[in-house]
Amino acid sequence: MPAMNMIQAINDALSVALQSDDKVMILGEDVGKNGGVFRATEGLTQRFGTHRVTDTPLAESGIIGTSIGLAVAGMKPIAEIQFLGFIYEAFDQVASQAARFRFRSQGRFTAPMVIRAPFGGGVRTPELHSDSLEALFLHTPGVKLVIPSNPYDAKGLILAAVADPDPVIVMEPMKLYRSHRMEVPEGYYEVPLGTANVLQEGDDITVIAWGPTVPIALEAAQRAKDEHNTSCEVIDLRSISPLDTKTVVESIKKTGRAVIVHEAVKTGGVGGELIAQVNEQAFLYLAAPIARVTGYDTPFPVPSIEDLWLPSVSRTLDAIIQTIEF
Numbered sequence: 001m002p003a004m005n006m007i008q009a010i011n012d013a014l015s016v017a018l019q020s021d022d023k024v025m026i027l028g029e030d031v032g033k034n035g036g037v038f039r040a041t042e043g044l045t046q047r048f049g050t051h052r053v054t055d056t057p058l059a060e061s062g063i064i065g066t067s068i069g070l071a072v073a074g075m076k077p078i079a080e081i082q083f084l085g086f087i088y089e090a091f092d093q094v095a096s097q098a099a100r101f102r103f104r105s106q107g108r109f110t111a112p113m114v115i116r117a118p119f120g121g122g123v124r125t126p127e128l129h130s131d132s133l134e135a136l137f138l139h140t141p142g143v144k145l146v147i148p149s150n151p152y153d154a155k156g157l158i159l160a161a162v163a164d165p166d167p168v169i170v171m172e173p174m175k176l177y178r179s180h181r182m183e184v185p186e187g188y189y190e191v192p193l194g195t196a197n198v199l200q201e202g203d204d205i206t207v208i209a210w211g212p213t214v215p216i217a218l219e220a221a222q223r224a225k226d227e228h229n230t231s232c233e234v235i236d237l238r239s240i241s242p243l244d245t246k247t248v249v250e251s252i253k254k255t256g257r258a259v260i261v262h263e264a265v266k267t268g269g270v271g272g273e274l275i276a277q278v279n280e281q282a283f284l285y286l287a288a289p290i291a292r293v294t295g296y297d298t299p300f301p302v303p304s305i306e307d308l309w310l311p312s313v314s315r316t317l318d319a320i321i322q323t324i325e326f
Helices: 004-022 044-048 058-073 084-097 098-104 134-138 151-163 213-230 245-255 270-285 303-309 312-326
Strands: 024-028 053-055 076-080 114-119 144-146 168-173 197-200 206-210 232-236 237-241 258-267 291-295
Touching: 004 024, 004 044, 004 076, 004 151, 004 168, 024 237, 044 053, 044 245, 058 084, 058 098, 076 213, 084 114, 098 237, 114 206, 114 237, 114 291, 134 144, 134 237, 134 258, 134 270, 144 151, 144 206, 168 213, 197 213, 206 245, 206 312, 213 232, 213 258, 213 312, 245 270, 258 270, 258 312, 270 291, 291 312
Parallel strands: 024 053, 024 076, 076 114, 114 168, 144 168, 206 232, 206 258, 258 291
Antiparallel strands: 144 237, 197 232
């Protein structure tokens, strides 16, 4: 079984998808000859041709609009938005078209398409390159959204997204693209959409994270064990829409406490929705208020101060201990 980093696993997933189904095609800015900004599509034009891996103009609304038309007509487009912050230009197409085709046609039509986009801080990008916008899509019925935190999940989630009959957004953490390698199976496999992953079991508190904050949660959990004899259960949420509330609730029923860690701004974030659902389903099991460690309620900052803005291991550890001691 080969060891891959996340960008290699994504490239492999795209290759498997193209090889498995003639209806799959990739389109986006510089995805062809250049292989994409991060080389996620490197070599695919040479293998599958420009009619299946197609460079587009710098027009996000055109990329998504074209993908919707292709999807409704029977193709399975995989659209790349070069950075997630550029999705604003195509949000009308996503929210008012792709998300609604099944609903407005009473099930006669669907839009089986995938939108891939890198996001996240810690890599010193310019403005609108690092924004975490998952809450926008959680609030958009009709689209699904997943965020991998490791190479294995990245490949499996992309292949599951391609197989899904509805539009799926895959947010890919830039900071984790080449951060580590792990064994990734060759060939086809899926990681089911809508399923969280319990990375480690614990008894004292549940720590919930997704995408780029998963390594932070794991390191904070290890420090909590080593320095405070605190046993943390760590959950990689993995799927934002649909949310795997069942896994989260069952964990909190066991531990009675929780900390949620995400890069997006705090107000109106996915963490707040998780807290609301836990309150509805497991309020009497809580021994303390659920804490959130998040970005601050400002636009993503300039590179020189982004480390102060992003969630950190020390902030997460502080939240764990304060929640335990409540």
